[in-house]
Amino acid sequence: MKTIITILVSASLVFSFYTNYKTIDDIEVKTEITEKLEDNDLYTLREVYTIQDYLGYDFSNIDLKKLKGIEKKLRLANQVYKKDEYESEQYLRLKSEAYQMIRAEGYDVPLHSLYDAAEVLRGDISKYEYKLLLYLSTRSTKTKVESEMLFDSVIADFIISKYGISANELFLQSSFNGMQLALYNVNDMKIERNNLDTVIDKTDKHSIEKEHQRIWNRIVEIIPKKYLELVDRFEIITDGKEEITGFVETANNRWSLSVDPKDTIDGNGNFTPYSMKTIIHESAHIISLNKSQMTSDNNGSLYVVREGTLKKDSYLNVFFHRFWESLANSNEESDGYDNMSEYYNKHKSEFVSKYASRDPSEDFAESFAYFVLRPKPTGSLLKDKKVLFFYEYPEFVEIRDHVRDVIKNKK
Numbered sequence: 001m002k003t004i005i006t007i008l009v010s011a012s013l014v015f016s017f018y019t020n021y022k023t024i025d026d027i028e029v030k031t032e033i034t035e036k037l038e039d040n041d042l043y044t045l046r047e048v049y050t051i052q053d054y055l056g057y058d059f060s061n062i063d064l065k066k067l068k069g070i071e072k073k074l075r076l077a078n079q080v081y082k083k084d085e086y087e088s089e090q091y092l093r094l095k096s097e098a099y100q101m102i103r104a105e106g107y108d109v110p111l112h113s114l115y116d117a118a119e120v121l122r123g124d125i126s127k128y129e130y131k132l133l134l135y136l137s138t139r140s141t142k143t144k145v146e147s148e149m150l151f152d153s154v155i156a157d158f159i160i161s162k163y164g165i166s167a168n169e170l171f172l173q174s175s176f177n178g179m180q181l182a183l184y185n186v187n188d189m190k191i192e193r194n195n196l197d198t199v200i201d202k203t204d205k206h207s208i209e210k211e212h213q214r215i216w217n218r219i220v221e222i223i224p225k226k227y228l229e230l231v232d233r234f235e236i237i238t239d240g241k242e243e244i245t246g247f248v249e250t251a252n253n254r255w256s257l258s259v260d261p262k263d264t265i266d267g268n269g270n271f272t273p274y275s276m277k278t279i280i281h282e283s284a285h286i287i288s289l290n291k292s293q294m295t296s297d298n299n300g301s302l303y304v305v306r307e308g309t310l311k312k313d314s315y316l317n318v319f320f321h322r323f324w325e326s327l328a329n330s331n332e333e334s335d336g337y338d339n340m341s342e343y344y345n346k347h348k349s350e351f352v353s354k355y356a357s358r359d360p361s362e363d364f365a366e367s368f369a370y371f372v373l374r375p376k377p378t379g380s381l382l383k384d385k386k387v388l389f390f391y392e393y394p395e396f397v398e399i400r401d402h403v404r405d406v407i408k409n410k411k
C-alpha cells in the first residue's frame with residue numbers, strides 16, 4: 001500500500017507495458033492486454049532495483065564499481081523506507097548520498113529533499129545553518145502537520161532562498177520513493193529547468209532534455225490548453241520500468257504533472273500506448289478536480305474530495321451522484337475489502353478496470369480514458385454507462401476527437 005500512500009492527492013498509480021502500436025485500433029487491442037496485467041496485485045512493490053533498471057538515464061559513463069555503490073545506497077534507502085513507513089533521517093541521508101555520487105559523475109539530478117539541499121550547500125552555509133536544515137528536514141517528514149510544515153518552510157527559506165531554492169518544493173520532492181531525474185517549471189505551456197536541478201555539468205553532455213521536451217510536446221498535443229495552463233510543474237521521475245507511469249499532484253489549484261520516461265517511450269523511441277492512456281487519465285483528474293469545479297458552499301449533498309467541495313453541476317459531482325451514491329450508502333465500499341482485486345472481481349460489470357474501482361475520482365479518470373481511446377460502448381452494463389456519461393458533454397467529445405486525431409497522425 002505504501003506506493004499509494006506516498007503519492008499525494010490525486011496521484012495515479014498505473015502499470016505500463018511495452019509494445020509498439022501503429023493505429024488507433026491497435027491501442028484498443030493493447031488496452032485489453034493491459035487489463036489482464038492489472039489483474040496482478042497492483043500494490044506489489046518491486047523488491048530489488050538494479051541501477052540500469054531503476055534509473056531512467058543511461059549511466060554508461062559511470063564505471064561499474066561506482067554504479068554498484070550507488071545502487072547499493074538506493075536499495076538500502078528503499079529498505080529503510082519500507083521499514084520506517086516515513087522518510088527517516090537514515091532514508092534521507094542514504095538517498096542524498098546516492099544522488100551526490102551521481103552528481104559527482106557529472107549528471108544533473110534534482111535536489112531530493114531539504115536534507116539533500118543541506119548536503120549540497122554544505123560548503124556555502126554555516127555549520128549552524130547546515131545542522132538546522134538537517135533538523136528541519138527530518139522533522140518535517142515526521143509531523144506532516146500543515147501549520148508546522150509551513151513554519152519549517154519559512155525558517156528553511158531564510159537559509160536556502162538566496163540560492164534560489166524553495167523549502168516547500170523540497171518537501172514535495174522527498175515524498176516520492178522513486179527517483180527524480182529532472183524538474184521543469186511550466187510557463188505559458190513551455191518548460192524550463194527548475195532551480196531544484198543542480199546543474200553541475202555545464203556542458204550538458206549527458207542531457208536528455210530533448211527526450212523530456214518530446215514527452216512534454218506530446219502532453220501539449222493531448223491535454224487541452226484550458227487545463228494544461230493549470231500545470232506549472234513538470235517532473236521527470238522514474239521507479240524503473242512499470243509500476244508508476246505518471247501522476248498529478250495539486251495544491252491551491254497549482255498542478256504538478258510527473259511522468260516516468262521509462263514507461264513513456266519504448267526502446268525504439270516510440271510512445272508506449274500505455275503512456276497515452278496515462279496522460280489522458282491524468283488530464284481527467286485536472287478536468288474534474290480543478291478549482292473551477294469547486295464551491296465554497298456546503299449544503300451536505302455535494303460530493304467532497306480532498307481538493308474541496310464539488311459544485312452541483314461539476315463533472316465529478318454529477319458522476320458521483322449517478323454512479324456512486326447508492327454504493328456509498330450501501331456500506332460496501334471498496335475500502336472494506338482487503339484489496340482492490342477482491343472488490344473488483346465481484347463488481348466487474350461496473351468498472352472499466354480494476355483501478356477504476358478504487359474510488360469515484362479514479363473511476364472518473366479511468367472511464368474518461370476508456371471513453372477517449374475505445375469505440376463507443378453498445379452494451380448497457382454500468383461500466384458502459386460510465387463511458388457513455390462523457391458523450392453527454394460536447395466539450396468531452398471534442399477532446400476525444402482531437403486526441404484520436406493526434407494518435408492517428410503519429411506513430
Ligand SMILES: [Zn+2]
Nearest residue numbers: 011012362365
Ligand atoms: Zn488517477
